[in-house]
Amino acid sequence: MDAGISTPSQIPSVDEILKTPQAQQAAARFGRTRTVDAIRHATAAVRREVGTGAALVPGAEAIAADALLWLETDARPNARAVFNLTGTVLHTNLGRAILAEAAVDAATVAMRQALALEFDLAQGKRGERDSLVRGLLCELTGAEDATTVNNNAAAVLLVLNTLAKGKEAIVSRGELIEIGGAFRMPEIMARAGARLVEVGTTNRTHEKDYAAAINPKTGLILKVHTSNYRIEGFTKSVSGKTISTLARASHVPLLNDLGSGTLVDLARYGLTHEQTVAEAVAEGADLVTFSGDKLLGGPQAGFIVGRRELIARLNRNPMKRALRIDKIRLAAIEATLRLYRDPDRLAERLPTLRMMVRPRADIEAVAQRLLSPVAAAAGPHFTAEVIACASQIGSGSLPAETVPSAGIALRVAGTSGKGRRLAALAAALRALDQPVIGRIENDAFILDLRCLEDEAAFVRNLSTLRVEERR
Numbered sequence: 001m002d003a004g005i006s007t008p009s010q011i012p013s014v015d016e017i018l019k020t021p022q023a024q025q026a027a028a029r030f031g032r033t034r035t036v037d038a039i040r041h042a043t044a045a046v047r048r049e050v051g052t053g054a055a056l057v058p059g060a061e062a063i064a065a066d067a068l069l070w071l072e073t074d075a076r077p078n079a080r081a082v083f084n085l086t087g088t089v090l091h092t093n094l095g096r097a098i099l100a101e102a103a104v105d106a107a108t109v110a111m112r113q114a115l116a117l118e119f120d121l122a123q124g125k126r127g128e129r130d131s132l133v134r135g136l137l138c139e140l141t142g143a144e145d146a147t148t149v150n151n152n153a154a155a156v157l158l159v160l161n162t163l164a165k166g167k168e169a170i171v172s173r174g175e176l177i178e179i180g181g182a183f184r185m186p187e188i189m190a191r192a193g194a195r196l197v198e199v200g201t202t203n204r205t206h207e208k209d210y211a212a213a214i215n216p217k218t219g220l221i222l223k224v225h226t227s228n229y230r231i232e233g234f235t236k237s238v239s240g241k242t243i244s245t246l247a248r249a250s251h252v253p254l255l256n257d258l259g260s261g262t263l264v265d266l267a268r269y270g271l272t273h274e275q276t277v278a279e280a281v282a283e284g285a286d287l288v289t290f291s292g293d294k295l296l297g298g299p300q301a302g303f304i305v306g307r308r309e310l311i312a313r314l315n316r317n318p319m320k321r322a323l324r325i326d327k328i329r330l331a332a333i334e335a336t337l338r339l340y341r342d343p344d345r346l347a348e349r350l351p352t353l354r355m356m357v358r359p360r361a362d363i364e365a366v367a368q369r370l371l372s373p374v375a376a377a378a379g380p381h382f383t384a385e386v387i388a389c390a391s392q393i394g395s396g397s398l399p400a401e402t403v404p405s406a407g408i409a410l411r412v413a414g415t416s417g418k419g420r421r422l423a424a425l426a427a428a429l430r431a432l433d434q435p436v437i438g439r440i441e442n443d444a445f446i447l448d449l450r451c452l453e454d455e456a457a458f459v460r461n462l463s464t465l466r467v468e469e470r471r
């Protein structure tokens, strides 16, 4: 091409570009309509650049190659798998629990084939969707009955709306929590049609505070697990056992919103004991609500277990139909719950627990193996070293606890433009085919390797890392 006479009139026509091998390949993969669109965009961009005199006119093949690259980039799914190296096992923004293989298989069957979802195979007539997991939930929690909804927020909403609509719901001021994502207890109450009655103070609530608040308009007493924070110092809260005795004597139902809701004693795996759902049921709560995708390690879901006549009332509320769970997750929940029947092998089979209990020495060995590939991929502007760090469970589970972990810290070599260079590194890692999500802490980019299981895939993925500094 002659550099002296670059004008927009020299830009190849769409038809001409379509004949190139790159455009043929694009059409075969993405269809002719999308390819023509992409070529039009590419030629428009060329026209703008040539018009300003800033560039020479590229050939038809180069324009087609641009169009193909754009189509390929655009075809990457929005719901992309990422490497969660944040050090938070249950990261709400990264989808919380990773499902067990058994749950994945069950969900796949439910997607591919017709399912006995609301069909009683023994009787050959209509059945109930809840009965797929009711028996397992009762077995694992000791409750009389159970029902399942879309998530725990929905579970709390359904209970409040069923038992306290137009009535009062009593909560300790120390438990009026915001979980994040606009789930605030007072607002949920208002939407459920319940009138909030706050008792006690932020740091101290006594049994007599609850007792004084109970009156004929009381619909419910609510106890909420303060999942994501802890009040320390001069504090007093009333035990679930004491509240349940009071609730029973006053003929008022007690809901214990556990949030995370674990089905096993975490102490047997070396973690801090967290009240189990069975313990909350045994201490006398009439209903207990908990999430499917937090400590339980299953798909997003909300469970309500407890007294049979109360569960029956929940199921009669028309809102239940709007909050119900789909067959794919229900199948995955059943498979997940079945794993709990063998606690000895649970830490092997349930990814959430497996990652939570992974010993630091194992993780450090991963860090040692990955140090040189990571250093090489990051390039000469960064130094890399293996570090000790602390992971957290996340999603409001065991909020005050961290578990010892290990990782790789990348720091900017030299002193200039540290912040900019770290940001560029983080952006480049996020731009990989499988984005790598870490965290920036004290002038370092930290990759906590607790949740990395496929090292080979991680290294392959790093090969395309390009750290570019933007201004």
Ligand SMILES: *Cc1c(COP(=O)(O)O)cnc(C)c1O
Binding pocket: 151, 152, 153, 154, 156, 179, 183, 224, 225, 226, 227, 228, 257, 258, 259, 260, 290, 291, 292, 293, 301, 302, 395, 396
């Ligand atoms: C997480 C949590 C919720 C909300 O549960 P989702 O399953 O995220 O809807 C409600 N209450 C408590 C105490 C929680 O920890």
